[in-house]
Every structure is written in C-alpha cells, then in structure tokens.
Amino acid sequence: MLNANIYSLFLALWLFVLHAIIFFGQAWKRIYLILTATMLVDLDHLLVDPIFQANRCSINFHYLHT
Template structure:
C-alpha cells in the first residue's frame, strides 16, 4: 500500500494540482511538475542505489534540509513557482515514506 500511495503522490497529485490551479495549461504544468522528479538522480550517488529501508530525506544531496529551504524559496517567485511546487511536493512525499518506515 505504501508504494501505491508514494507513486500516486508523485504522479497523480501533480496532475490534480495542475488541473485545479493551472487549468489552461494543465498538461504542460503537469509535465513540468513530473520533471522535478529528476532530483531523484542523486540516488545514483548512493551505494546501494536503492535501499527500501533508507530514508532519502537528509541522506541524498538534493533531499537535504537546506535544499528544501531553497525549494521553498522557489515558491515566492512567479518564474520558479511551478518548479518549487514540484520539488516541495516531492520532498513531502519522500518524507511521508520516511514516517511510514
């Protein structure tokens, strides 16, 4: 069930956000929100790359607390707001995974 919730929050929730808040350009916004999942490339720096029992928050470089602070700053500027929403949502989703461990 945790996997279903995790991937629903990564894929479906961004679509819902795009639909409700950016309806005129919802597909473009949804794709942009999905593109923020590229921060998971920092998992490639870990050994092993995937560990089901590892919390990614404050472990991987792009999942650090200071990174979250930068992502939150993105929310305050119109040009970076959508990216900020995607990155903060991503971190919150991963944080929920950590709570369920």
C-alpha cells in the same frame, strides 16, 4: 514495502495532475510535465551507496545536483 513505495509514487503523480488542473486550467499538461520533471532530479539518489546519509551534502556528491 515495495507496494507502499509504488503507491506513494502514483499518489504523488495524481496529486500533480490535480494541482495542475485546479490551479493552471488550460495549461495543465505543461505544468504537469514541469512538476514531474522535478522528481527526475532525485533519481540519482538511487545510484549512490548508501542512498541516504544524514550528514552528507548533495552538492558534488549526487550526479544531478552539481
């Protein structure tokens, strides 16, 4: 399971690179940083227990969603 999660993360990062290069050309590095930074907002999901709860609102519960 851990290998699948790591594979998914690297796949997402490579797709960000491809999208940034294809659609934004010379500004791809800046766009890549913006796309990657959007993933940082969801890191706070790893700090709560349980990580996922179907009926929970993220606002005022997750640290980076407030």
